[in-house]
Amino acid sequence: MYADLLFTGGPVLTPEGRTATAVAVTGDRVSAVGRDEVHDLAGPRTEVVDLAGRLLLPGFQDAHVHPVPAGLELTQCDLTGARTADETVAAVRAYAEAHPEREWITGGGWSMEAFEGGTPTKELLDAVVPDRPVYLPNRDHHGAWVNSRALRLAGVTRRTADPADGRIERDGSGEPSGTLQEGAMQLVGRLTPPVTPADRLTALLHAQHRLHALGITAWQDALVGDFLGMDDPSDAYLAAARDGSLTARVVGALWWDRERGPEQIPELVEKRAAFGHGRFRAGSVKLMLDGIAETGTAALLEPYLDRCGCATANRGTSFIDAGQLPKYVTELDALGFQCHFHALGDRAVRDALDAIGAARAANGPSDTRPHLAHLQVVHPDDVPRFARLGATANIQPLWAAHEPQLDELTIPFLGAERAAWQYPFGALLRSGATLAAGSDWPVSSPDPLRGIHVAVNRVAPDAGHGRVFLPGERLGLSQALTAYTAGSAYVNHLDDTGRIRVGALADLVVLDRDPFEGPPEAIARTRVAQTYVGGARVYAAD
Numbered sequence: 160m161y162a163d164l165l166f167t168g169g170p171v172l173t174p175e176g177r178t179a180t181a182v183a184v185t186g187d188r189v190s191a192v193g194r195d196e197v198h199d200l201a202g203p204r205t206e207v208v209d210l211a212g213r214l215l216l217p218g219f220q221d222a223h224v225h226p227v228p229a230g231l232e233l234t235q236c237d238l239t240g241a242r243t244a245d246e247t248v249a250a251v252r253a254y255a256e257a258h259p260e261r262e263w264i265t266g267g268g269w270s271m272e273a274f275e276g277g278t279p280t281k282e283l284l285d286a287v288v289p290d291r292p293v294y295l296p297n298r299d300h301h302g303a304w305v306n307s308r309a310l311r312l313a314g315v316t317r318r319t320a321d322p323a324d325g326r327i328e329r330d331g332s333g334e335p336s337g338t339l340q341e342g343a344m345q346l347v348g349r350l351t352p353p354v355t356p357a358d359r360l361t362a363l364l365h366a367q368h369r370l371h372a373l374g375i376t377a378w379q380d381a382l383v384g385d386f387l388g389m390d391d392p393s394d395a396y397l398a399a400a401r402d403g404s405l406t407a408r409v410v411g412a413l414w415w416d417r418e419r420g421p422e423q424i425p426e427l428v429e430k431r432a433a434f435g436h437g438r439f440r441a442g443s444v445k446l447m448l449d450g451i452a453e454t455g456t457a458a459l460l461e462p463y464l465d466r467c468g469c470a471t472a473n474r475g476t477s478f479i480d481a482g483q484l485p486k487y488v489t490e491l492d493a494l495g496f497q498c499h500f501h502a503l504g505d506r507a508v509r510d511a512l513d514a515i516g517a518a519r520a521a522n523g524p525s526d527t528r529p530h531l532a533h534l535q536v537v538h539p540d541d542v543p544r545f546a547r548l549g550a551t552a553n554i555q556p557l558w559a560a561h562e563p564q565l566d567e568l569t570i571p572f573l574g575a576e577r578a579a580w581q582y583p584f585g586a587l588l589r590s591g592a593t594l595a596a597g598s599d600w601p602v603s604s605p606d607p608l609r610g611i612h613v614a615v616n617r618v619a620p621d622a623g624h625g626r627v628f629l630p631g632e633r634l635g636l637s638q639a640l641t642a643y644t645a646g647s648a649y650v651n652h653l654d655d656t657g658r659i660r661v662g663a664l665a666d667l668v669v670l671d672r673d674p675f676e677g678p679p680e681a682i683a684r685t686r687v688a689q690t691y692v693g694g695a696r697v698y699a700a701d
Contacts, residue, residue: 161202162190164665164694168209170673172216172640173659177675182215184665187693192661213688214673216640217657218376218666219607220647222553223499223532223597225382226370227392228300230362231354232601236266236295239601244273244283251295252287263351264288267296268601269304272563277453278328281307281337294351296344299602300389301451303344310335313347322346324417324478326454340454341476359395367399367407371698373606374668374687377408379597379651381445381499381532383434384414393434393441400437406697408666410651411441412499415487417478424490431496442652443497446487449507450476452535453568457504460538463572474506481510485517488529492518497650498529499553505538505580512541515548524549530595530650536573536580537587546591551650553595554584554642556614557603561628584614585632594638595646607643608674612683614639620683636675636682665694 162183169180173192181197183190191197201207232239236254241247247269255264271277284293284306292309296302310316317333325342327335339346370378385391391414399405411434413427427444434441450456455463458475465471479487488498498518500511511531518525530551535558545552558565559582570578588594596614598605612620615636617628627633634642648657655664669689674682690698 160185162200162205165197165201165205165207166210166215166667166669167198167207168211170210170212170214171659172214177214182659182667184694187665187695189659189661189663189665192659208669208689210669212673214670214675215659216668216670217644217648217659218668218690218692219374219643220651220653220657221370221375221378221597221600221605221607222530222595222647222650223381223555224378224600224605226366226378226380226600227359227362227395228389229601229605230366231358232266232268233365234362236264237268238266238295239268239298241269242273244279247273247279248283248287251284251293255288255291262291264291264293265295265351267298267300267303269295269297270564271297271299271302271453271568277564277568278336278338279304281305281310281335284337292347292350294347299451299453301456302338302340302454303348304338305347306337309347309350310337312350315346319346324476341450341456354390356394356398359390359392360398363392363395363399364404367405368698370407370605371690372687373608374670374690375407375605375607376666376668376690376692377648377651377653377656379410379412379443379499379647381412381599382414383411383441383445384416386414393430396439397434397436400439403437405438406692406695407438408651408653408656408692409439410443411439412443412445413441415444415446415479417447420483421487421490424494427496428494442495443499444491445499445501446484447478447501448484448510449478449502449504451503452573453564455572457535458506458510459504459536459577460506460509464574466571468574475504477507477510484510485514488514489518489521492525492527492529493522495527497527497652500529500531501533502531503533503535505536505541505577508534508537509541512544512548512550515550519548528650528652532597533599535582536577537583538580539586542583542586542592543590545587551593551595551646552587553597553650554582554614555597555599555603556584556610556639557598558582559584559617559628559632560613560619560622561626562619579629581629583632584634588634588638593646593649594642595650596639596642597647608685609683611636611639611643614642615679615682624680636679665691667691671700
């Protein structure tokens with residue numbers, strides 16, 4: 160039988176290396192991998208792709224991403240390109256002037272390092288949008304910037320108490336200054352205009368196109384549910400799965416409502432059954448254990464430091480009671496759910512591993528494949544526990560480089576010892592842990608090749624030969640590629656993907672070069688030429 164699709168002129172990245180030069184695809188699966196002998200499968204109707212020395216590899220998979228909010232932000236006030244306070248304010252002004260019909264100014268993506276202390280003020284927004292409320296989450300989506308009109312509409316004053324899971328930033332007189340952290344975001348966010356199902360579907364398809372253009376063929380949506388004003392994207396996924404416009408393979412991580420307890424588990428079981436359709440299924444549960452280090456809400460074993468280097472009383476925030484977490488995880492594991500943890504601080508990481516250990520002790524071995532995302536600070540004692548417990552380290556490599564948000568808003572408040580425990584990719588791999596990789600888009604760029612660049616170099620893609628961040632934690636190029644392919648396929652339970660081998664689904668990417676042939680410093684210059692899902696081309700560069 161002749162192949163439907165034939166790639167020739169390799170190299171081809173397989174589990175054995177880059178010795179193969181040709182791959183045949185029949186239907187939606189790989190039917191042959193080899194060298195010149197594969198050419199015999201070319202028939203009169205076979206589409207032949209000449210790689211011309213460009214690398215063919217498995218499709219990238221993003222193990223932690225938020226495509227629908229990202230797609231929505233791209234159509235609103237998108238601040239991701241602004242680097243300074245002036246640029247950010249100018250972008251808000253330009254958007255507001257271009258959209259006088261908008262009742263609210265919404266969007267987001269501003270960088271904390273653009274503002275002193277990472278907390279912009281309401282006065283900056285009042286100067287450019289005095290007549291309409293403004294609500295703009297930051298790049299990390301753990302804080303929001305609002306103007307005076309938004310605060311008045313929400314009734315937030317100096318007398319408003321901080322919510323249990325958040326903080327209202329205040330000026331010297333106690334007045335709300337314009338930044339709302341974590342759960343306090345909802346004080347204003349709940350008032351923003353609702354997003355329609357049609358808007359969510361459009362956002363999903365817009366995001367899917369961008370992800371395919373970056374070689375991403377599958378992902379895990381890290382928040383399927385309602386949280387801090389972000390709408391549940393499940394209706395968009397189901398609509399796209401039913402009409403065939405969902406070309407990616409998607410796993411949804413159902414949101415664990417941190418205000419509730421185990422009584423929500425039957426609802427999660429119902430959602431898992433209802434959401435399985437076509438290329439979308441929802442067999443994972445997202446448990447957000449803590450916040451982020453920049454705002455002092457990542458949960459730490461020991462206190463944060465102040466600007467003078469002295470210990471404070473703050474150890475961060477645990478959004479889920481650590482005493483109850485093992486019970487929740489044990490019950491979810493027994494029901495066959497995967498647990499997907501948001502864990503930045505070392506206390507959150509330890510709490511997650513303890514909960515997984517409790518589930519293993521109670522339920523025995525299972526194939527639920529729990530994974531911990533972000534892993535900014537990991538105590539050295541906990542590094543070997545990942546492999547022992549079968550917990551995958553879900554890394555966001557792009558964050559593991561010197562940049563102002565890390566150097567100015569995080570490291571001084573961790574201290575030298577804990578700063579050396581950040582993003583320990585190399586140590587985790589050496590200990591035997593499985594690595595998966597993701598972007599957390601729209602928090603940071605969804606481009607896997609930029610993430611791979613940082614994983615290999617520990618230097619930001621645009622920093623040239625900048626200062627290396629913890630060089631002992633660098634990965635090799637093959638190891639970083641494996642995290643973004645086979646590693647993420649593993650946590651997604653997509654075992655027929657992630658590797659190029661006979662019988663695997665033909666989810667494939669053609670790069671514009673072979674990055675193994677160039678210097679590591681050039682990895683981020685690599686681009687995607689073509690992307691295939693199940694043998695069907697879903698993206699081709701112009």
